[in-house]
Amino acid sequence: MARTLRGRMTPEETRLWQSLRGKGLGVSFRRQEPMGRYVADFVCHERGLVIELDGSQHLNSEADRARDADMAEHGFETLRFWNHEVRTNLTRVLERIQQTLEARKPL
Template identity: 50%
Template sequence: MTEAEGRLWQELRDRRLDGIKFRRQMPVGKYVVDFACVEAGLVVEIDGSQHAESASDIIRGAELKARGFRVLRFWNDDVLKDLNGVCDTIIAYVQDVNLQPWR
């Protein structure tokens, strides 16, 4: 795990974040996602700058969406500089399945 993934995992593991169950490094089809809340159909990905406008991420996102998941992406810096904001956003997306990710 990257430093950002490790910090976020400390918040997500063992239902620490608002009692929500997350899995780490979960296989979904031919992909392995960083974190997933199966019950809410939400995948959380923590990305570095190499993922900016990545064509492969677009294809990956489309496949995950076809499998019933919304993909919420955060930059490493988002997690490292505003972990509380990231966690609040994740809670909002788990609670409202109609919210659609912005990236």
Template identity: 50%
Template structure:
């Protein structure tokens, strides 16, 4: 997919999302920021094409999304995932409850996916 410039509106929207993170996004960001998770560099609320990814490790081409129940069986998430995959990213999704109740498990999974580019997300 060709590179598309990021619009001012998309940058502004991403900035707003960074200021208004959910509880689970904030909790995970505390583990990901400043290379705290195994020295891996992550960005948060990053515009990629027409979407804003919750967290992205550009080096590993891995996007981490934190989803609430409104995302269950979401057709738009499937379309979004397919477009991001076409851009060369893997999209790893966790439920809010996963982050709030098993942060260590979420972090271990993220590390495994960053270290092994052949792993493919399960949902």
């Protein structure tokens, strides 16, 4: 399933991946990574960070809150960004990811 999702990334996921891949922020990220019963858009195992990109279907989603809580129980912090944030202000998105990475100690 994850392999299929990697081939069907949204334009926003592809754009963010171009900045994250190859240790673009100094750590390794994986994309469309299976994590228990979920598939994370992006994950940095080294720092316990999950990044999710959301469209309007995720607005106030109880399922997303439950997923984030489950990730937290396993030591992962989840950052969520709207697709339009990646389209219109990728620099700010990357700054927030970098700040979070710096605040989290290696696992």
